[in-house]
Amino acid sequence: MELSATGEPVVTQEDTQVDVGLDLQAGTLVLTQDGTDLVAYHALVEFAAPKGQPWTAQQVKFSAHGPDGAAVSLVVDLLNDVCDGPRDGVPSAIWRVVALAATSAGDVGITYAPPAP
Numbered sequence: 001m002e003l004s005a006t007g008e009p010v011v012t013q014e015d016t017q018v019d020v021g022l023d024l025q026a027g028t029l030v031l032t033q034d035g036t037d038l039v040a041y042h043a044l045v046e047f048a049a050p051k052g053q054p055w056t057a058q059q060v061k062f063s064a065h066g067p068d069g070a071a072v073s074l075v076v077d078l079l080n081d082v083c084d085g086p087r088d089g090v091p092s093a094i095w096r097v098v099a100l101a102a103t104s105a106g107d108v109g110i111t112y113a114p115p116a117p
Helices: 092-104
Strands: 017-023 030-033 036-048 056-065 071-077
Touching: 017 092, 036 071, 036 092, 056 092
Parallel strands: none
Antiparallel strands: 017 036, 030 036, 036 056, 056 071
């Protein structure tokens, strides 16, 4: 096959929302909800940059296996109720998932630092 290409590709991010999916190694993240352990295997992190503001992680949607092996999902809201800062009580392991997603999304201009404790 013969192939040619011309131009100078430039990546731009015009959307104000980006979802970044991560496949998690089995057993590396266990979420406990109402006393039930859920073994996460996928995380979808939603970032937004409304009105030209810096990128902010808004939500993580986890896919996990319950104790019976059935697939379940769990959504973690990362912003407080007035959306002006991080939600209190979000475990540090979830913020590490967000940081991993932000690293993966670096090619669209997302930069992210976890909130201060």
